[in-house]
Amino acid sequence: MSKPVRDRFDDVPRTSGRVGAHRAENPGSNGWMVLLWAVVAALVLLVVGIFASLMIMGRITLFPAPQESVTPMPEETGIVDTSYxxxxxxxxxxxxxxxxxxxxxxxxxxxxxxxxxxxxxxxxxxxxxxxxxxxxxxxxxxxxxxxxxxxxxxxxxxxxxxxxxxxxxxxxxxxxxxxxxxxxxxxxxx
Incomplete structure (x- = not known):
């Protein structure tokens, strides 16, 4: 049998333990990250849903109309004039x-x-x-x-x-x- 011809891939170090097209991520290493993102997404959807519900029911107004400050007018009490x-x-x-x-x-x-x-x-x-x-x-x-x-x-x-x-x-x-x-x-x- 003859020896194979050397090419450029023969110089790649073999430290990773993987060779060839096995480039997929290691399963199980991102499980916690997926769970974290799922919890964050659920919290965001929950908060947005509550906020939207309160807006629809009218309990929250995003841009309330400015209220005119009404100064109460003092009630006139008049004077009791017995000369009339x-x-x-x-x-x-x-x-x-x-x-x-x-x-x-x-x-x-x-x-x-x-x-x-x-x-x-x-x-x-x-x-x-x-x-x-x-x-x-x-x-x-x-x-x-x-x-x-x-x-x-x-x-x-x-x-x-x-x-x-x-x-x-x-x-x-x-x-x-x-x-x-x-x-x-x-x-x-x-």
Whole structure:
């Protein structure tokens, strides 16, 4: 038998223990790496899924609209000015409400000769309202509305012609909200 001819592959050192086309990785050496990547991928998918679910349900907003800062306006309390004359109109079917309110205002410091109580021309006025004529009277009207236990305040000259005292005047129209039937309708039943 003849000796084979030497070629370039004969000079390759034989330290690797592998010869030829066996270039595949050693099985089992990457098992831990595959497991690590699988755990990382599962965690990423879990976090993305939870985040997407919360966005769909509306519990998280990615880009919330900027909220306008609203400064609360202080509630006007008005001033109680006892120098005004007050005309009280009972615009309800219940008798005596105008006299009760007159007594309350006199006890609060209004002059008895400047507080007038009369029956109104209607008996179905819905909400107790304090009317004033001039812009300068608004604070006194708000103060009077607070004094009588809360009422609407409105600027109107409807009652300006009824003022024969020469004083600044406020008018209070007692509404159905001050009657026993009106109070029962406003309180929620449990």
């Amino acid at each position: 004359s007050v005309m009280i109109l009972n615009a309800t079917p219940e008798d005596g409400l105008d006299e009760q309110m007159r007594d309350d205002l006199v006890n609060a410091g209004f002059a008895a000769d400047l507080v007038f109580a009369v029956d109104g021309s209607s008996d179905d006025f819905p909400e107790t309202t304090v009317y004033y004529v001039e812009d300068a009277d608004e604070q006194a009207a708000i103060g009077l509305a607070g004094l009588i236990g809360g009422a609407a305040v409105e600027q109107s000259d409807a009652y300006a012609g009824m003022n024969d005292t020469g004083q600044k005047q406020l008018a209070v129209a007692i509404g159905l909200d001050r009657t026993a039937a009106g109070s029962a309708e406003q309180t929620p039943e449990e």
